[in-house]
Amino acid sequence: MADRLLEVSRLNKTYADGTAALRNVSFDVRRGEFVVIIGPSGAGKSTLLRCINRLVDPTEGSIRFGGLETTRAGTRQMRAFRREVGMIFQGFNLVQRVTVLRNVLHGRLGYMNSLTGALGLFSGKDTEEAKKILQRIGLAEQMYKRADELSGGQQQRVSIARALSQRPKLILADEPIASLDPVTSEVIMQHLHAICDEDGITCLVNLHQVHVAKKYATRIIGIHKGIVVFDGTPDELTEDTTERIYRK
Numbered sequence: 031m032a033d034r035l036l037e038v039s040r041l042n043k044t045y046a047d048g049t050a051a052l053r054n055v056s057f058d059v060r061r062g063e064f065v066v067i068i069g070p071s072g073a074g075k076s077t078l079l080r081c082i083n084r085l086v087d088p089t090e091g092s093i094r095f096g097g098l099e100t101t102r103a104g105t106r107q108m109r110a111f112r113r114e115v116g117m118i119f120q121g122f123n124l125v126q127r128v129t130v131l132r133n134v135l136h137g138r139l140g141y142m143n144s145l146t147g148a149l150g151l152f153s154g155k156d157t158e159e160a161k162k163i164l165q166r167i168g169l170a171e172q173m174y175k176r177a178d179e180l181s182g183g184q185q186q187r188v189s190i191a192r193a194l195s196q197r198p199k200l201i202l203a204d205e206p207i208a209s210l211d212p213v214t215s216e217v218i219m220q221h222l223h224a225i226c227d228e229d230g231i232t233c234l235v236n237l238h239q240v241h242v243a244k245k246y247a248t249r250i251i252g253i254h255k256g257i258v259v260f261d262g263t264p265d266e267l268t269e270d271t272t273e274r275i276y277r278k
């Protein structure tokens with residue numbers, strides 16, 4: 031189907047110590063979906079996102095992104111793939127000592143050659159674009175501050191802005207609100223959801239909070255011990271199913 035962006039098929043990941051983190055995971059994601067992955071600690075949520083962005087090598091199975099089999103992609107194809115996939119992490123992963131604006135511009139590095147990238151020679155167009163993104167996410171006044179001068183919620187907004195500056199087709203967010211208070215978490219989820227919705231960006235988010243998943247997801251995938259045990263709409267996720275996902 032043409033509107034399928036991601037196809038995960040019979041994915042297995044067993045770590046070197048024998049831990050089976052993912053078992054036969056299969057699902058497709060259509061363009062524009064906002065998918066939330068839930069499951070208890072250790073269920074395999076991070077491993078799944080890391081296999082999709084190729085930070086972790088799957089043991090078996092296939093991951094197709096826009097038709098590209100990422101598990102067999104060459105260097106050039108991986109470079110293009112990395113430009114099209116934005117990552118958001120629990121710990122923000124910003125460069126603390128540089129400005130907010132420069133952190134956002136780092137999203138453009140995949141489009142530059144290694145020399146201009148290493149020297150930080152961002153174009154005027156990229157800089158203007160980064161400023162617009164910061165305005166959009168409510169951080170225009172902070173753009174010349176160092177990243178470490180910002181609150182956790184502001185830093186996470188910077189990391190959303192950095193992902194956006196890549197002009198991604200897919201955003202993978204690994205527990206983006208796990209270290210934030212409930213009010214700040216809400217702000218982050220609102221920004222992430224609104225941006226993906228407005229720009230037609232597909233999003234996969236790992237979350238621990240079921241009520242947040244139900245509020246924002248167009249679709250929820252529940253993982254228990256490496257197995258997909260639920261895949262449906264927020265309305266279809268009953269209390270019984272939630273208990274099944276989180277059972278010990």
Ligand SMILES: Nc1ncnc2c1ncn2[C@@H]1O[C@H](COP(=O)(O)OP(=O)(O)OP(=O)(O)O)[C@@H](O)[C@H]1O
Nearest residue numbers: 045047049051069070071072073074075076077078
């Ligand atoms: N590098 C690794 N080596 C060995 N085992 C690992 C490694 N990374 C994760 N695991 C194990 O794989 C399983 C899945 O872990 P993963 O971090 O993917 O789960 P998770 O659902 O994201 O958990 P959390 O919500 O706590 O982050 C766990 O049993 C974990 O201990």
